[in-house]
Amino acid sequence: LDTDGALVVGLLGCGVVGSGVADRLLHGFPVCSTPVRLAYVLVRDLSRPRSPTSVHSHLTTLVDQVLNDPKVDVIVECIGGLEPAARYVEAALRRGVPVISANKALIAERGERLEAVARQYRTTLKYEAAVGGAIPVLRMLRHLASADEILAVGGVINSTTNHVLSQMEDGLSMNEAVRAAQSVGYAEADPISDLDGIDAAQKLTILVALAFGTWLPWNSIARCGIRQVSVDDIAAARRLGTRVKLVASARREAGNIAATVGPTNVPLNHPFAAPRDAENAFLIATRHAGSIVIAGSGAGREATAAAIMGDLHDVLRSATLTSSKETIHA
């Protein structure tokens, strides 16, 4: 904590998600009535216009300045992609600094290794924002897995394809629907990772890790995207009283984990039929607590920033607890 008791944050990346986090940190984010201070925002281009404009005075292009400043209490990684994010996150953990990441590709590829590094250096890696946007599904899954036995986990977990399929139900072609998703910021300029189910498979890898304690390589998951879904398929589903959704699901079967991602005809009264546009829905089946459904906003600047704020609150609380315990024992 800073000399004035504030939690000092180093933010890596200032794209859609990073700028949302900066906005929350710079414009009134009271947690536990402890102030949070944004020290650095790492970017590649200092001259690009940014929103909020108040972020400009925090910008730096020097990653070592952020990672080596002993005043920084927590690193928030919103760069996305595997490198250089992986290198930066590991460097922070090795300094004992807690890291919050919104990066599903990173966690799916390196989560097991990075969690081991975090344990070794007695710090924490948090990544609620990597799956389910604003929905605290990882938190819930972790809790249920610790106090119960998870039988299966799955859901409608990719917002871009769900937005595309929703638009196709409204009469658009696949190409028109992809452009519509791009125009509202849900689909990337190159939507291959979403349309081919890669994003969903990476998120499923993370869900499986928390549910079953096994880091399944995401590219080993049986996977089919939505490129082959036609307007006729959508119409046929409607006639059957169903809806086409990209469903990711995993269950333990005879000691193995069966995991798949693919377009699925979902009955209208099933919880997976409910999410529209960028909404996500998850189902966690447990031995004792039955099935729990959790749904909400799965993507977007505000939703993802909200999940990061939740992780930040946890880091702040444990920092406060630790320092008060150290005071007690000192």
Added chain:
Amino acid sequence: LDTDGALVVGLLGCGVVGSGVADRLLHGFPVCSTPVRLAYVLVRDLSRPRSPTSVHSHLTTLVDQVLNDPKVDVIVECIGGLEPAARYVEAALRRGVPVISANKALIAERGERLEAVARQYRTTLKYEAAVGGAIPVLRMLRHLASADEILAVGGVINSTTNHVLSQMEDGLSMNEAVRAAQSVGYAEADPISDLDGIDAAQKLTILVALAFGTWLPWNSIARCGIRQVSVDDIAAARRLGTRVKLVASARREAGNIAATVGPTNVPLNHPFAAPRDAENAFLIATRHAGSIVIAGSGAGREATAAAIMGDLHDVLRSATLTSSKETIHA
């Protein structure tokens, strides 16, 4: 913790919920790979047959034996009702012993006082099982309230009335449906608290306390039960494409909290239309994270015991953390 490192539990009450807890504790409940030992089960009648039968050797009728044994690490209260539960819970907290309660009437009436006592004696009071059965809604609400701002909270939160209304949709009269709910163990012999919305109002008081930090007296909540709902109302709702549900909801309005419980015509595509029989569904509207829906099994022996096991896991984890920190600092 016990000399062998086990967490020692004193259980108060062995009715539907208490016997479910005893079953889980006596027949293999591994948490954090730490053993949990059931020391006492407080009952009024030693001679009554019990399930599981293995509980018999743990029975006692002497509350002081349970509350004054320094070996007991945590008290689980499954007596129900206000007294003597309130007296026992407060006595345990004053000894610094953490308490887990499944008792919504107790928490709604005395939650504010008991939480103050817990803080004063540096211990904890947990009551996830008091609302929503197996659904970890209080945990989620507490998390969202700490990192975001709650705008509204509500849901279908009384399993008995939901079971009755579901049965009426299937053609039963109110009286037949109440008897059906009693026969499967969801409705009490005297179902007045459920049918008149008292149970829902008490749960709403708890939701409001976590969402808005205010303990609203449950009997100040505008409340209408389901006694006046007729088979004709159910049929009329169906014609409108809606379903009659007992909805409890609260929102902050101009500094005040507007809270109501009453039968509501819910559109079929609304999350509150989905719960069947003993299922519950909750909606939490937040400023930044949008609306989060969480649904699952809201009542019954297994569901309620699962929620208590979740609380027990938290108590165990914090006990383990504290003792390992003390070891480190010793």
